[in-house]
Amino acid sequence: MNILQKSAMLCVAFASTALAPPSAISFARGPARPEAVRKPAEFRRVLVGRITVIALSDGSVTVPMGTLLSIGPDRTAAALPRREEAAGYPLPVNAYLVLAGGKLVLVDAGCGTFCGPTAGRLVESLRSAGYRPEQIDEVYLTHLHVDHVGGLTREGRAVFPNAVVRTDAVEAEWWSNAANSAQTPEAAKGTFDAAKAMLEPYIAAGRFRPFAKGEPLVEGIRALAEPGHTPGHSGYVVGRGRQKLVIWGDLVHAVEVQLDDPKITIAFDSAPAQAAATRQGELRDLASTGALVAAAHVPFPGIGRVGRHGSTFAWKARR
Numbered sequence: 001m002n003i004l005q006k007s008a009m010l011c012v013a014f015a016s017t018a019l020a021p022p023s024a025i026s027f028a029r030g031p032a033r034p035e036a037v038r039k040p041a042e043f044r045r046v047l048v049g050r051i052t053v054i055a056l057s058d059g060s061v062t063v064p065m066g067t068l069l070s071i072g073p074d075r076t077a078a079a080l081p082r083r084e085e086a087a088g089y090p091l092p093v094n095a096y097l098v099l100a101g102g103k104l105v106l107v108d109a110g111c112g113t114f115c116g117p118t119a120g121r122l123v124e125s126l127r128s129a130g131y132r133p134e135q136i137d138e139v140y141l142t143h144l145h146v147d148h149v150g151g152l153t154r155e156g157r158a159v160f161p162n163a164v165v166r167t168d169a170v171e172a173e174w175w176s177n178a179a180n181s182a183q184t185p186e187a188a189k190g191t192f193d194a195a196k197a198m199l200e201p202y203i204a205a206g207r208f209r210p211f212a213k214g215e216p217l218v219e220g221i222r223a224l225a226e227p228g229h230t231p232g233h234s235g236y237v238v239g240r241g242r243q244k245l246v247i248w249g250d251l252v253h254a255v256e257v258q259l260d261d262p263k264i265t266i267a268f269d270s271a272p273a274q275a276a277a278t279r280q281g282e283l284r285d286l287a288s289t290g291a292l293v294a295a296a297h298v299p300f301p302g303i304g305r306v307g308r309h310g311s312t313f314a315w316k317a318r319r
Ligand SMILES: [Zn+2]
Pocket: 145, 147, 148, 250, 296, 297
């Protein structure tokens, strides 16, 4: 399967969840009204040395994990604590606010309206933590899939009107290159279109500034190349030395499965072998350093550490 077919699957997966009636979303409990399936806004603070990081929930989106993971539905069902989640896995969507270098830096922007009624509540979570969207100084994107950029813009207007938006230059080039979009099947063009639409107000205002490898960001945060899920996928490292937290982005989608076997990839990966190697290497580093992790798709707040589990790894959620 090539990158274009995988892009198509990404769109289909998100489109199908966005179009599903609330009663079809396994995450939903109680009355099947859209407003009833939304969980309240959530935030959680954690200190990394002297830097405050606030986990913000965007909600969750149900995906057919069994058909997305490279091991297929039967092995996915056997590996998950709840077999039925192979057909409908409630993928959490988390973003992180970092108070570093005298700035408010938001890492990823959630789904906006792209993932259906159970997601898109990032701004509510931000407000419940005591911050307004206008206060955000910078938005750092791990990559340009819709569950990370979909909350940047609403009805053509920047949701974070005073923010500079940044991502790896390789990532920005991939999704803005018309040649890549032109070679994409019609059904998959949505990912390119969404990235373009979400970035457009920031580009128009001169506030979309991709960064080169090694370019300094706000003091206390640096980018960490994690290629494979997308060409310029990046994590972000907050703090340094023993006081360090690594924001993963999409290094892992099924934490119950991919730490035990990091070779397992997901259909959204643009270069699966590279994604697996990136994951294996970073898990090994984290298991030896014991650094904190903040993960976009691990149950909220998505904060924990990577431990050893025999010859592989295990997730240790921070309580
Ligand atoms: Zn994602």
